[in-house]
Amino acid sequence: MSTIKDIAKLANVSTGTVSGVLNGKITVRPETYSKIMDAIAKTNYRVNALARSLRTRESGTLGLLLPSIVNPYYPLIALGVEDCANQYGYHVFLCNTERDTKKQSEYVYALTNKVVDGVILCNTELSKEDFAYLQKNNIPVVVNYPVDSDCADEVCIDHQDVSKKMIQYLLSLGHRRIALINGPANLFRCQERILGMKKAYEEAGLKLDASLIIEGDFSQDFAYECTRKLFKRKKPPTCIFTTDYMAASVLNAAFDLGIRVPEDLSVAGLDQAVVTRPTLTTVRYHSYEIGRQFAEMAITRKKHNAPLKKRTIIMPSSIVIGNSTGKCSSYIKLPHENTFLPEENREMNGEI
């Protein structure tokens, strides 16, 4: 490997000149320029990014923390992050934490050691210590959930609103027993989804059966088993609302149970990450764009020398109606069910 010194010697100039030319920071005589370029071509010279970063304190790398890479939602985001980063000449360390707090910490510290220019926390809620550590080291942080810090940027989705609107839509189809297969209850977005659901019920003057809000772990296995269990209940749901990845599993479970979708069960997803039959009613998040925003935020914050005020973007989202949801029917009316109008429906005061 040739170094800047070799180039300087070959071109009969100083290393400073070579460096200046390479970075477009100085103007030189055309003669000098070509001498340098010739030398570079001859030696196949390439900058050592490590040495450069050591001096400039810029590494041209971003760390992207994801809770999963198997859930198809995240590759979509990673794609956006990567594309945008590449456009800026940046690269991305992919850090798949598997929702493991320890792995999260390790990544945070490892990334700091490697002097990344920014860290993107996608659905990765760090501990106070880890977050503080990033801040102390002046590493630009971009998150997709609200944080206290004034100097971390946020690329968010109004999860509460999304959830509320979807539930409203499902209620409008006549569903009164909607199960929410949620993620871990301590996560912000999961709490928001519950709130949105509650609001939708409240505003409709309906009461919500709390047993239909289920805390899961975002895994397909859980969703599958959960669906089976729901259908062992005396009053199974007429509709299941969950993330796309889990919804795919719900569809499979329904298939295996001989439950028709949407005739017997409506299924609604969240984040438009899977392609199924029947097609899924879901919420489009523009994941790729979210990814791009993540990178954009991190990089611009780094490039900005002056301290930047916190920036918050709420990304748009829209409900996409598929074939997995339909009017609520009573196909799976169980023997023990009241054959009269169920009490839930009565609460709707004839709005159906």
Added chain:
Amino acid sequence: MSTIKDIAKLANVSTGTVSGVLNGKITVRPETYSKIMDAIAKTNYRVNALARSLRTRESGTLGLLLPSIVNPYYPLIALGVEDCANQYGYHVFLCNTERDTKKQSEYVYALTNKVVDGVILCNTELSKEDFAYLQKNNIPVVVNYPVDSDCADEVCIDHQDVSKKMIQYLLSLGHRRIALINGPANLFRCQERILGMKKAYEEAGLKLDASLIIEGDFSQDFAYECTRKLFKRKKPPTCIFTTDYMAASVLNAAFDLGIRVPEDLSVAGLDQAVVTRPTLTTVRYHSYEIGRQFAEMAITRKKHNAPLKKRTIIMPSSIVIGNSTGKCSSYIKLPHENTFLPEENREMNGEI
């Protein structure tokens, strides 16, 4: 950020001692040891990996080139690579090339600049120049297809054998019009799959309709459209064989066309990356393990100081029978079809 100098000053020792202790390369008096440790704890010191790498020429990072990240096969591999790398204290640059030759090149050069300890080329067939460049820079390279170089390791799958066995299985079900929705014809594994298919037909004494071998681009859109087109043919296939990601799309297309799987059409996949209904007959590759092997190879090659001989591993694979394949029937016998035993079948000499 505190440096090794700060620690040295605080502990009243030299930087060399601190460094030696930190890397476990020297033994010091317990007293000295605790002085250093105290100082480190007090200052929250963390090594600067950049500076260290600049000296040691080891960065603790691997570059992983993938042709796609949306195809669920690749996240699975990435997971394996990452986990194994992490165990060795390494990190992974995820490089999603989208099968774009230019992006591939750019990544190769960028990674070299950043002084990666190894590059994993997963289904990424580099140009001669790019490959040579890596070799010239002494960067350990691991591939999953045969390469000329004596010093690149190979973690392969016997694609020909896999393809042959699957086709044999499908033939055994009575299928005689099996369509192969393949990837780009210039790719090694795609060629191998064709060869395997041909062998299976040959050995069965059957002749293969070349028009059923279709060059695709691994995209779901292509697979979907391709399926539709196949069913516009006078003689549609009774079976479609393709990769899992595309197979999922084939299932969707069949659903949309009202074609029942497996009654009207059998579908077989490759790489066990999707979960569908009906469940897919596919080939299990142990993708996660492949990923681990990738990382293992790259890292051990780097750690080995003496030049290592080329290592080649053939990873096992096994056919997994799902519900997407079944005995060939004549459900979709079209009016123009001969009602007598089709000529293809006659070639089987009564073996059916």
Added chain:
DNA sequence: GTGAAAGCGCTAACAT
């Protein structure tokens, strides 16, 4: 066992 000092390859003042 520990310290001093050179140097990895680069950039950025500061000279000229």
Added chain:
DNA sequence: ATGTTAGCGCTTTCAC
């Protein structure tokens, strides 16, 4: 316009 030089933070001889 170009050269000189210090130094980023670390490791590693080589002394002692």
